[in-house]
Amino acid sequence: MSTSSTSSVIGASVTRVDGRLKVTGAARYAVDHPIENVAYGYGVSSTIANGKITQIDTSAAERMPGVLAILHHGNTDPLFRTAGPLQPNSRPSESRPPFEDDVVYYYGQFVALVVANTFEQAQDAAFHVKVTYDEKKPLVHLDDVPAPAGPPVKNYTRGKADEAFESAPVKIDETYITPVETHNPMEMHGTIAVWNGDKVTLYETSQGVMNHQGVMSEMLGVPLDRVQVISPFCGSGFGGKLFPWPHSLLAAMAARRLDRPVKVSVPRALMFTTVGHRPLTRQRVRLGATPDGKLTAIIHDVLNHTSHTDDIMENCTEPTPLLYSCPNVAAAQRLVKLNVGTPTPMRGPGACPGLFALESALDELAVKMKIDPLDLRLRNYAEIDESEGHPFSSKHLREAYQAGAERFGWSKRTPGIGSMRKGDEILGWGVGTATWSAGRGAAEVRVRLMADGTARASSATQDIGTGTYTVFAQVVSDKTGIPVERIEVVLGDSSLPPGPTSGGSTATASVLPAISAASTAAIEALLKASVRADQSPFKGADPATLAMTAGRVHVKEKSPETGIPFEQILKMSRLAALEGNGKSVPSHEAHKVTAQSFGAHFVEVAWDPGIARLRVSRVLSVFDVGRVINQKTARNQILGAVVMGIGMGMFEETIYDPRNGKPINNNFADYIVSTNADIPELDCIFLDYPDSAMGEYGARGIGEIGLTGVAPAMAMATYHATGVRVRELPIRIEKLMQRGMA
Amino acid sequence: MQAFRYRQPKSVDAALENSGRFLAGGTTLIDLMKLNVETPQQIVDINLLPLDRIEATADGSLKVGALVRNSDLANHSEIKAQYAVLSLALLSGASPQLRNMATTAGNLLQRTRCYYFRDTNYPCNKRQPGTGCAAIDGLNRIHAILGTSDQCVATHPSDMAVAMMALEAVVHTRGAKGERTIALEDFYLVPGQTPHRENVLEPGELITHVTLPKLAEGTKSYYLKLRDRAQYEFALSSAAIVVEAKGGHIKRVRVALGGVGTKPWRSHEAERVLTGKDATPENFHAAAEAALQGAKPLRDNAFKVELAKRALVRAMTVATQAA
Incomplete structure (x- = not known):
């Protein structure tokens, strides 16, 4: 691999190359694709959460204008299941295909699909399909079911945690709860399925076109090369669009039955039932410490719900063994099945709710011991990854704490509850540690240098709004010197060279080496052509003596100005283009180092006790995420995550009616997320240390980590201001009104 | 949403000749039609009626047309200067997009956000008299604590109407029996045993404007x-x-x-x-x-x-x- 880049395009603040398309409305999202003769599918979904379908009466609906078909379990052949780990790209969200049988597992499950000539006809007819059920009492809350017996689904131990906790001079033993949260990306899920003979094309909004292709191939029972998944833009996913959901299969099934393209768009209300959520977690944290605040025991027991069709663990204990130095650690996870849809990863899965518990417990320890919470974290700083006994490849968390404390003014914090004021309001300050693992998957990229002086880079990954298009253009530009605006990037199509899923904050780290290698390969081909073309000034030279810089081919020892534009080589050779292919290989653990990102959020809340009003008034985030490839899109990721974190801390909660399992706040008026008015000025600092374990560019992922640590910092700040310790999110007014009128 | 007929009269007289649901800003009605809570056979779009002005009257009160948009009313100089409570209430409601559509009369008539009223799979005495109330034993954080009955606990959602209540606004209507003037305090009904009746309007009666009485100096x-x-x-x-x-x-x-x-x-x-x-x-x-x-x-x-x-x-x- 070549040496580290020198051009200024890496690490610069580069405007999104697809930004103009998006703000002008020209970007085409899944259901925007203009498909001739498309029919519209509208789901009939269950109004019970547990039971069996006894009858589906479609007689009235079938007679309504424009209705083409009404599909359900009674009149369709079952789809297939996936082989899971036996096959690559084989993970669906719900392992049970829609309409497999007459069983209802959760409220809002698709029980029929009405297909009609117009959306309005389908919607109206769907309302007239009468479904009767044999209903059983649904169980939709953790409290409804006994704690699971048997061994945990995940168990980590080191040292003797129970003994160490029992004998610890100082103890904390508290239970924390995080509620169900719903992803709610702006663009709702949707699919257009088009069959052409035995081949199906799916226009999707997906975080993983390759996995989507694999799953659809298996579940529809058609060969992989007969399935194409196209998702050029994604109006965000937050994890909810990682793996295919039933509506995509319904669209394909209906289109196959009718021999006509079918569009199925998931309405906002069903976004709360059929396309995943972050599950509820109940977490008991026990901490033992010495009198000087050194942790001797961490015991973290987690329970989360899953569905009756799938076992999904919310991996809250992922950071527990490595975040702090502690000789005795035990972390266990258990699942209970409820009558809700299948949970799925939501931004910062595991770590977000996990750190709410762990960091809150640490603050309770700090309060109990009268130690500054930041100081307590420094006293327990993990110099190495104690879970593996490895060093970290590049850890600068101490600097993040210190830089944040300085910018935020942490030394002015007075510990007493309600002791800090600004005008008539009480201020509270909190700090939360953020962390996320750094990984890299396989990726293939093709780079094409073209005779019109432009370049094209392509891969079957996708840009879910994070800036992947721009990163591709930056790296190709870095290698070739072709300006970003003359580089076309083509993503979101399963027919391109296989690319990674956009999940787990791994996409950027995965594609960087492949883009670099593909660019280098294309340049090598170009240099070889340079010495072969008859009119070339380099004819007969050794290609190793040539280089491509600033878009020009030149003799290595001489400046680029002495050479010629690369497109002239192609023209002289009568070539349309030259291509290079590049691959990334997955990072593996042979390195004996742990690549992990860290950060810290400093949060200020303002509390007006007279009217029980709490608002976040300031957030500063400091991050150690390896090298930052694009300052602008990276900052956007962190600030956006903090906005989401404020929602997690104070607003977001999907509430199920215990009588029928319906999420009653299934709309944007009743499911509260942050508005602009809730967001104060946010600031973000990147430490920007390249991580050599991550290859040439030294970049670790950045999508998830910004959300981790925000909610516990808010809960800590809230306690500091109000004296109320909120152990169950979100921090709502009624929880803060436990104290009398100030 | 089910199919419906659509009329767009140009005068109040013509509007009163049509039966059906009046459509102004649509921010409640269309929403509820999408949920099949409202299923009108005919929509009478009143947006072309000349009811969109704010005018001073001879007795010093302010006359606000039924179709004055919430955003226009909130930002009207006289409202801001003399009736600050109303401007503040309007600006605290909904979003700018909704306020640009929502009207004065429509806001007075907006329906509750009770989860159970808005879902036809639940019993609801307001939506379907006699079926019961799913809120009383349900999830009721957002529900009312004043004026409730054993039939209904749904909260009235308006901010504007609360301010107008304190301003002792007067509602002016036209209907089959001619013109009526109703003090806002007498306009609304508590649910009692008839939660489906939310106000004293007769079927087909149209709010033409609201008057805000002149306030004492200071x-x-x-x-x-x-x-x-x-x-x-x-x-x-x-x-x-x-x-x-x-x-x-x-x-x-x-x-x-x-x-x-x-x-x-x-x-x-x-x-x-x-x-x-x-x-x-x-x-x-x-x-x-x-x-x-x-x-x-x-x-x-x-x-x-x-x-x-x-x-x-x-x-x-x-x-x-x-x-």
Whole structure:
């Protein structure tokens, strides 16, 4: 691999190359694709959460204008299941295909699909399909079911945690709860399925076109090369669009039955039932410490719900063994099945709710011991990854704490509850540690240098709004010197060279080496052509003596100005283009180092006790995420995550009616997320240390980590201001009104 | 949404000749039609009627047309100067996009956000009389604590109407029996045994305008809305105050509460406690206690009793400081 880049395009603040398309409305999202003769599918979904379908009466609906078909379990052949780990790209969200049988597992499950000539006809007819059920009492809350017996689904131990906790001079033993949260990306899920003979094309909004292709191939029972998944833009996913959901299969099934393209768009209300959520977690944290605040025991027991069709663990204990130095650690996870849809990863899965518990417990320890919470974290700083006994490849968390404390003014914090004021309001300050693992998957990229002086880079990954298009253009530009605006990037199509899923904050780290290698390969081909073309000034030279810089081919020892534009080589050779292919290989653990990102959020809340009003008034985030490839899109990721974190801390909660399992706040008026008015000025600092374990560019992922640590910092700040310790999110007014009128 | 006929009359007379649901801004009606809660056979779009003006009248009151948009009303110079409570209430409601569409009459008639009213799979006495109430034993954090009955506990969602209640606004209508003038306080009905009847309008009767009486010199007003987030959420509790005070002495005051009542809640009890008294925290607290005397909290909304008191006290404090 070549040496580290020198051009200024890496690490610069580069405007999104697809930004103009998006703000002008020209970007085409899944259901925007203009498909001739498309029919519209509208789901009939269950109004019970547990039971069996006894009858589906479609007689009235079938007679309504424009209705083409009404599909359900009674009149369709079952789809297939996936082989899971036996096959690559084989993970669906719900392992049970829609309409497999007459069983209802959760409220809002698709029980029929009405297909009609117009959306309005389908919607109206769907309302007239009468479904009767044999209903059983649904169980939709953790409290409804006994704690699971048997061994945990995940168990980590080191040292003797129970003994160490029992004998610890100082103890904390508290239970924390995080509620169900719903992803709610702006663009709702949707699919257009088009069959052409035995081949199906799916226009999707997906975080993983390759996995989507694999799953659809298996579940529809058609060969992989007969399935194409196209998702050029994604109006965000937050994890909810990682793996295919039933509506995509319904669209394909209906289109196959009718021999006509079918569009199925998931309405906002069903976004709360059929396309995943972050599950509820109940977490008991026990901490033992010495009198000087050194942790001797961490015991973290987690329970989360899953569905009756799938076992999904919310991996809250992922950071527990490595975040702090502690000789005795035990972390266990258990699942209970409820009558809700299948949970799925939501931004910062595991770590977000996990750190709410762990960091809150640490603050309770700090309060109990009268130690500054930041100081307590420094006293327990993990110099190495104690879970593996490895060093970290590049850890600068101490600097993040210190830089944040300085910018935020942490030394002015007075510990007493309600002791800090600004005008008539009480201020509270909190700090939360953020962390996320750094990984890299396989990726293939093709780079094409073209005779019109432009370049094209392509891969079957996708840009879910994070800036992947721009990163591709930056790296190709870095290698070739072709300006970003003359580089076309083509993503979101399963027919391109296989690319990674956009999940787990791994996409950027995965594609960087492949883009670099593909660019280098294309340049090598170009240099070889340079010495072969008859009119070339380099004819007969050794290609190793040539280089491509600033878009020009030149003799290595001489400046680029002495050479010629690369497109002239192609023209002289009568070539349309030259291509290079590049691959990334997955990072593996042979390195004996742990690549992990860290950060810290400093949060200020303002509390007006007279009217029980709490608002976040300031957030500063400091991050150690390896090298930052694009300052602008990276900052956007962190600030956006903090906005989401404020929602997690104070607003977001999907509430199920215990009588029928319906999420009653299934709309944007009743499911509260942050508005602009809730967001104060946010600031973000990147430490920007390249991580050599991550290859040439030294970049670790950045999508998830910004959300981790925000909610516990808010809960800590809230306690500091109000004296109320909120152990169950979100921090709502009624929880803060436990104290009398100030 | 089911298919419907559509009419677009150009005069009030023509509008009254058509039966069906009147469509103004559509921010409630269209929403409920999508949910199949409203299933009108015919829509009478009244947006072409000449009812979109704000005019001063000879007696000094202000006449607000039924179709004046919430954003236009909130930002009208006379409203901001003389009826601050109304401007504040309007700007605290919904979002700019919704306020640009929503109208004065439509806002008075907006329907509750009760989860169960909005879902036809639940029983609801308001939507379908006699079927029962899913909220009383359901999830009822957002529901009412004042004016409830054993048939319905749905909260009236409007901010604007709460301010207008404190301003003693008057509703003007036209219908089959001619013109009517109804004091806003007499306009709304508590649910009692007939929660489907929310106001005194007859079928086919059209609100043409609302008048805001002229306020005495030196009157001050304020609207305070409390909720989970800072914007785009219905009130958990709100208070509208219109007060005439001099030298810390309250001569006349009108108090209305939002987010807690089955209708925009005028509190004569609070007014009686405050009238003729000094503007002191003790008196404000006493007024708050009086206002919430009859509150009947449900399982999830007991905090609203205290929150409504705090809203009233703070709103009185701000309104009398300004006086």
